[in-house]
Amino acid sequence: MSILLIAIAAVVVNNFVLTYFVGICPFIGVSKKIDAALSMGIAVTFVMTLTSIVTWFITDLILVRLNMPYLEYVAYIVVIAALVQLVEMFIKKTSPALYKALGIYLPLITTNCAVLFVALLQAMRNYNFIQATVFGFSAGVGFAVAIVIMAGIREQIEIADVPKPFRGAAITLITASILALAFMGFSGLIAA
Amino acid sequence: MTVLLAAGLMGLIGLLFSIGLGIASKRFAVEVDPKIDGVEKTLPGVNCGGCGYASCAMYAEAVASKGAPVDLCVVGGAKTAREVAHVMGVAVSGEEKDKIVAVVFCQGDSEASAFPGEYRGIKDCAAAVYSQDVSKRCKYGCVGLGSCVAACPFDAIHLSATGIPFVDAEKCTACGKCVAACPRNLIELHPLKHDAFVYCKSQDPGVISRKVCKKACIACNICVKAAANDNNADAVRLEGNLAVVNTKAYAAKAEYGAKCPTKSYGTYINIVNKDRVLGRQSVPAQPVEVGAVSAEGSGEGEGPGDD
Numbered sequence: 001m002s003i004l005l006i007a008i009a010a011v012v013v014n015n016f017v018l019t020y021f022v023g024i025c026p027f028i029g030v031s032k033k034i035d036a037a038l039s040m041g042i043a044v045t046f047v048m049t050l051t052s053i054v055t056w057f058i059t060d061l062i063l064v065r066l067n068m069p070y071l072e073y074v075a076y077i078v079v080i081a082a083l084v085q086l087v088e089m090f091i092k093k094t095s096p097a098l099y100k101a102l103g104i105y106l107p108l109i110t111t112n113c114a115v116l117f118v119a120l121l122q123a124m125r126n127y128n129f130i131q132a133t134v135f136g137f138s139a140g141v142g143f144a145v146a147i148v149i150m151a152g153i154r155e156q157i158e159i160a161d162v163p164k165p166f167r168g169a170a171i172t173l174i175t176a177s178i179l180a181l182a183f184m185g186f187s188g189l190i191a192a
Numbered sequence: 193m194t195v196l197l198a199a200g201l202m203g204l205i206g207l208l209f210s211i212g213l214g215i216a217s218k219r220f221a222v223e224v225d226p227k228i229d230g231v232e233k234t235l236p237g238v239n240c241g242g243c244g245y246a247s248c249a250m251y252a253e254a255v256a257s258k259g260a261p262v263d264l265c266v267v268g269g270a271k272t273a274r275e276v277a278h279v280m281g282v283a284v285s286g287e288e289k290d291k292i293v294a295v296v297f298c299q300g301d302s303e304a305s306a307f308p309g310e311y312r313g314i315k316d317c318a319a320a321v322y323s324q325d326v327s328k329r330c331k332y333g334c335v336g337l338g339s340c341v342a343a344c345p346f347d348a349i350h351l352s353a354t355g356i357p358f359v360d361a362e363k364c365t366a367c368g369k370c371v372a373a374c375p376r377n378l379i380e381l382h383p384l385k386h387d388a389f390v391y392c393k394s395q396d397p398g399v400i401s402r403k404v405c406k407k408a409c410i411a412c413n414i415c416v417k418a419a420a421n422d423n424n425a426d427a428v429r430l431e432g433n434l435a436v437v438n439t440k441a442y443a444a445k446a447e448y449g450a451k452c453p454t455k456s457y458g459t460y461i462n463i464v465n466k467d468r469v470l471g472r473q474s475v476p477a478q479p480v481e482v483g484a485v486s487a488e489g490s491g492e493g494e495g496p497g498d499d
Binding site: 058071161 | 198201202206212213217220221222314315316319
């Protein structure tokens, strides 16, 4: 499967948030403002790419060789937790401005199930190293696209005259579901 | 055997990562001035921006590393200033500051002012003003859609039943969010002690302003003359078609408005709980001025929407 196909599939066709419904928590929680949503999207993309790379090594070089693929869940969770910690320290040291911009979102990524999902999926699909890297990156981009679109819509909803029973979480979830429906239009574009 | 191997492997991976993280935390350690943290802990943490910095954390950093004054926090007031000064090891300058609150300069509620139409656009004052689609006929008065209410981080400003915002003197911290939110610049910050203002910003000539609002200033000059007779000529002056209280000296007295024909010159309008703050005596929380208005207009719903 070509690299380009993997990328397009992960960004639009099989968008993590809107097709697989993983990473819903930050998708709803951090989509009130476009700035914050973009920061979150970039941070998630960063961590997802790294996770995909590191878990590829763990899977292919350790778990498969030792014939213990059933450990993948546990191993991946450890990897993600450690990675996020490392990334946080690194950014804090090298770029205080970026660290401030990401703020609380960085440690929150530890519990973002989309990150775990990217690791599991690339192991399940037996991607090689380059494919895994591209897949991790484009899955992150897909997440960023979804959350930024959502934030844009929610900024408009904020000033719209929403009927009382639908205000707050209700209109947010309805919006998310319509957005997911819209993304269904991409299905069939590529068999992935 | 498999169990042991699995446990051993996970233990090994965990150990490797923890060693890696341990080394990384040493290598990437960032030295932070402990004073920044100390100052930030004493601040209220509401990030209102009243001090002039975007957040409490930024103000704390400015105090600790750039030598910003310790008494800028308007929310915590003198108490926080003392605590910050204690952390920084400096003396607090000056004594207790006068309590400053937001003052709403409009009395054109649904009873006093003409509302010829109904506004059906976005519920936001700025949007209503820029779209020229305001239900109220006065071009200078409050639109009554509550953008200031939405902007207030302290729940200190609310719309009365007749559609004019009023300020809770107890909760108001003079952070200035509502001042910035009002598209018609009807809200200003003034010391609570000062009790006399012309609660109108209309620059319409008296002939027009009298038609569009019962409580508009019609520039009749009575308060200006009253001030002049009191040897206080600079306290109130006429600026165009509007009498304005001098807010540099705050010398105007409430008596000057005694003969105001439209009662636009008033004292403590659109403010509640002022007595509690001023500590004169304990009065119940029910407002005097606004309470009277809201009691009369309670059957009228939200105000601006009514005709």
